[in-house]
Structure formats: structure tokens, C-alpha cells
Amino acid sequence: xxxxxxxxxxxxxxxxxxxxxxxxxxxxxxxxxxxxxxxxxxxxxxxxxxxxxxxxxxxxxxxxxxxxxxxxxxxxxxxxxxxxxxxxxxxxxx
Numbered sequence: 822x823x824x825x826x827x828x829x830x831x832x833x834x835x836x837x838x839x840x841x842x843x844x845x846x847x848x849x850x851x852x853x854x855x856x857x858x859x860x861x862x863x864x865x866x867x868x869x870x871x872x873x874x875x876x877x878x879x880x881x882x883x884x885x886x887x888x889x890x891x892x893x894x895x896x897x898x899x900x901x902x903x904x905x906x907x908x909x910x911x912x913x914x915x
Contacts, residue, residue, distance in 0.1 A: 832872065832876055835869065835872065836863075837860060837861050837863060837866070837869055838869055838872065838873060839905055840860045840861070841856060841860055841866075841869060841870070841873060841879075842873070842878065842894070842898065842901065842902050842905050843902065843905060843906060843909065844856065844859055844860050845879065845892065845893065845894045845898070845902065846894060846899065846902030846903070846905070846906060849893065850891055850892065850893035851891070851892055851893075852887065852889040852890065852891060852892070853866075853867075853870070853881075853889065853890040853891075853892055854889065856870070856892065870892060873898070877895060877897050877898070878894065878895060878897055878898035878901055879892055879893060879894050879895060879898050880892070880893055880895055
């Protein structure tokens, strides 16, 4: 078991991880630049993506045709995103 997996939900305490997950769940596969444009331009985004990948929640793959890093949720990531989005909806409801 990797250190990231061992942290469980505590692994999401770092800023922007939940936002990245929510963005990917709403938009599907996207280029890394789209995360910078829509979530955060934080220079640590690559490390945050690496952390989510280590948790088994997303994949990063270079697309030579687009000359860009493509990011998408894994099936585990999609399940986690459903829970995150449901929690977000619940907390925003009256």
C-alpha cells in the first residue's frame, strides 16, 4: 500500500485536490492547461496531480498529437468524485 492510499480521505486535505476532482468529474478528460485555467494556476498543480495519481484517482498521459498532457479520472476516481459532488450538493442545500 502506498503512503497516499494509506492516508484515505486525509489525502484530500491539500488545497485544490477536491476542486481538481470536481472539475474532472464535470468535464471529463482534459488537458493539464485546462486545470490551470479553470481550477488554479498554482505552480504546485503537477505535484497535486501526481498525488491524485498515486491515490489511483486519475491518470496522466502525454498525447503527442495534441502535444499536451491529458488528465482523466480512473473508475475509482469517478466513484470518489460522485461522493465528493454529492457531499458538495448536500452542504450547499438549505
